[in-house]
Amino acid sequence: MRSLSAGQVIDGFKLEQQLDPGGMADFWRVSREGDTLPLIMKIPLLRRGEDPLTIVGFEQEQMILARLSGPHVPRFVASGDFERPYIVMEHVAGRPLKTLLAETPLPATQVASIGAAIAEALYSIHRQHVTHLDLKPSNIILRDDGSAVLIDFGLSRHDQLPDLIAEEFDEPVGTGAYVAPEQVRRFRGDPRSDIFSLGVTMYFLATGERPYGEPEREAEWRRRLWRDPFPPTRWNPLVPPWLQEIILRCLEIDRDARYASAAQLRFDLQHPDGVALTERAARRDRDGPLTVLSRWLKVRNAPPLRMRSIAGVIDRSPIVMAAVDLGAADDLGDAIAAALRRVLATVPDARLACVNVLKTSRIALDPLEDAHGRNPHLQRLVELKHWARPLPVDGDRITYHVFESPDPAAAIVEYARNNNVDHIVMGARGSSSLRRYLGSVSAQVVAQAPCTVTVVRRSVAAGDTPAEGEAQPAAQ
Known part of the structure; x- marks a missing residue:
C-alpha cells in the first residue's frame, strides 16, 4: 500500500490523520460512515528490504485480535488481506505507559497500581487462550480510569490457532529487555512468560533501570537462563520489601517459581500488607557463583524446549x-x-x-x-x-x-x-x-x-x- 494521503478511502475507511509510526507499521486515524467509535488503521511496513517478521506478524495479529474481546484490548473492526494489508481497530484513548518512563523511579504505590491494572489485562487475555509474549511499556495504554489496554499482538500466541511465529522462525523473537528465559529457548506456550515481562516493567518503573539492560543479541539474552538480576533496592533503596518480593518473584528464572496466574499477582499488588515475605524481600545482591554455575550446568545439559500446542486438539x-x-x-x-x-x-x-x-x-x-x-x-x-x-x-x-x-x-x-x-x-x-x-x-x-x-x-x-x-x- 503506497502513497497514502489524508482524504484517501480504503475499503470504506477514510484516512484522516497520520500518527507516529511504530517499529513494524504505520498508523492512521480513520473514519467510516455510520461508525461513532474512534478508529485507527494499522498498516504493516512491507517496503523494500523489510523484515519477513513484519509479514508474518501482521497475519498473526489479525487472526488473534479478531478473537479477543473485552475492555483490555482494542475492539477489532476489520482487516484486509495481503493484497491490501491493514487492520482497523478501536483507537484507545489514554496515555502510553512508555511516556511514564522519563518520570521513574515512581512511588511504590503507583507502581503497584499500574502493575495491578496490567495484571488484570493479562488475566483477561490469558482466559481467552492468548499469551502476549511482547509485553512492554510501548504496548500498554493506561486509560483515564486507570485500567490497562494491551496492544500489538503480532508476536502473540493463541493456543487454538496456528503459531506462525514459531513455525517460521528458528530464533527467539521479542524485545530483548523483556523476553522470559523460556522464550529465549523458543518456548512460547506459557502465560507465565507475560508475568516475567510484567516483572521487568515494574522493576523499571520502581528503579529507572532495566534488570537485564538492553541486550540486542541472542547470546546476551541467554544470560538470563542462569544469571538473576540485582534486587531493585540496589538502584532505589526506597523500594519496600513487599514490592521487591513481588517483582523478584515475577522475575524467577524457573517459571514454576513465579506467580501461577496474573490474577494471583494482581491480588498481591492490591493487598501489599498481605504479601508473604521470603528471602527475596531482604535480598541485597544477586545469587552467588555456585548457584549461577548450577543453573548454567542445568541449562547446558537440558534437552531443547520444543513448541507444543497448549490445546490438545491440534497436538492430537x-x-x-x-x-x-x-x-x-x-x-x-x-x-x-x-x-x-x-x-x-x-x-x-x-x-x-x-x-x-x-x-x-x-x-x-x-x-x-x-x-x-x-x-x-x-x-x-x-x-x-x-x-x-x-x-x-x-x-x-x-x-x-x-x-x-x-x-x-x-x-x-x-x-x-x-x-x-x-x-x-x-x-x-x-x-x-x-x-x-x-x-x-x-x-x-x-x-x-x-x-x-x-x-x-x-x-x-x-x-x-x-x-x-x-x-x-x-x-x-
Missing part, C-alpha cells in the same frame, strides 16, 4: 503440508489439490500448511522487488492463498508460508522436521535428463523427510493413486 491432530509449485502447470496444481482432498477426508481435524519456496541464488543478491515494484515474498503469499481457496479446510486450520532458500528440498524437509509434519503432499513436474542427473526435489524430500510423502504426477487422473516421482514442488 495430524499436520499435513502441501508443497506447492506455483510455476507449474494448472493441472499439476489441480492434482495436488485433489490428493489433499482425499487426505483431508480421512482426517477432518487435520492442520494444513501450504508452503512455497522462493528460490534464491547462492552467490548473487536477488532483487527485493520485481519489475512492477512488488514484493516477491508478498506476491507468493497472495498466489498461494488463491491456490488454496477451494480446499475444504476451515480458516483456523490452514496456514501459508513462503521461504527463501537456494535449496527448496532442504527448506521443505527442515520445515517438516521442525514442525512435526505428519504428511507431505507435493507435485512432480515432467522428467528430464538434467533433473535425473542432478536429483529432483521430490526425490530428496522422499529420502530425507521424517514423515510420509505423497508425490503427485500431473498425469494422475482424478481418483487414481498418486505415485512418487520427480518434482520441482516449491521453487520457480
